[in-house]
Amino acid sequence: MDTFLFKLKFNGSTHFGETGIDLENVSERINSDTLFSALINAYKEMDGLDKVSKFIALFKNNPPFIISSLYLYTRNHFFLPKPLYDNHIGSNLRREFGKELKKLKWLNIDGFIKWQRSEINAKDIEEMIEIQNIYKEAFIIDIRPRVTIDRNTEQSTLYHSGYLYFKEEAGLYGFVSFNDNSYIGLFKEILQFLGTLGLGGERTYGCGTFEVICFEKVSDSFMKILYENQNFYILLSLYYPSKAEIPFLKNNALSYDFIRKRGWITSGRYSLPFKRKSLGFFIEGSVFKDRPIGALVDVTPDNLIHVLPHKIYRYGLAFTAPLGGQR
Secondary structure (H helix, E strand, O other): OEEEEEEEEEOOOEOEOOOOOOOOOOEOOEOHHHHHHHHHHHHHHHHOHHHHHHHHHHHHHOOOEEEOOEEEEEOOEEOEEOOOOOOOOOHHHHHHHHHHHHHOOEEOHHHHHHHHOOOOOHHHHHHHHHHHHHHHOOEEEEEEEEEEEOOOOOOEEEEEEEEEEEOOOEEEEEEEEEOOHHHHHHHHHHHHHHHHHOOOOOHHHOOOOEEEEEEEEOOHHHHHHHHOOOOEEEEOOOEOOOOOOHHHHHHHEEEOOEEEEOOEEEEOOEEEEEEOOOEEEEOOOOEEOOOOOEEEEEOOOHHHOOOOOOOOEEEEEOOEEEEOOOO
16 A cells, blocks of 8 residues: 655635535634545546546445545644544643643644654653644634625625635645555546645635645655554544444544534535535544544435435545554
């Protein structure tokens, strides 16, 4: 399995979040399910529905590749979610840094490796706290007033929408691991085409377009993160368990949290006036004893099965990194 890192440089404003709900709330990153859906819609625009349907079918049993969520980079800093498992941190450190540890969300590569190897001291935690400021300074959020006109009454309604701008030398990056290297070229082509369409919401206002400024095999530092032999596994993507995994979840899930995803259905360039089924995922940073696999999930609304031109799927395959600790 060959793993690649890709970096995206955005051309202007972005709007990442749940479309149509709290438009002023925006995120600086993108979950794996959102990225996969965007790639599929871009591929549909490139080659049509028939090829896309065959392509999606591959992910049900033998996926040609798996993807991580997209995370922030700024200059030489690459951030990853702090693992939710922290039993290796001693009681003295917990007393001294308890509140700060709870607030920690992101680790740079050095911090992540130390967390993986259970090699954390007071100086390391202080550095992890300082790194949060570098993370926060990599982007700016702008809230703008907007007006919508009701088609029936012609009455206007004021609302606010949030836009996020990455600063110079900042953007998003992710990982893709190929089970079948013959799909590397296609993935790059879809990703580059997606850059012209835009990623996220508010694309009619020009949001989310990007350039792929790097696509290369992971370096030695990232190889350590992704493939060192350890006892547990950290999610670097969202994860929805397959039917075969569900009976073992209680014993396998070590430290975790959930997110529920919902929203409007998008097909190609167009948003449809229908909502997909909501779905709960294990979030990035969740930790498992054994490697989770995940599934592609059918979220087509029951009352629209015969109305839509195709089924609607949500990506729940797990992209993981190893973690140390006593089993």
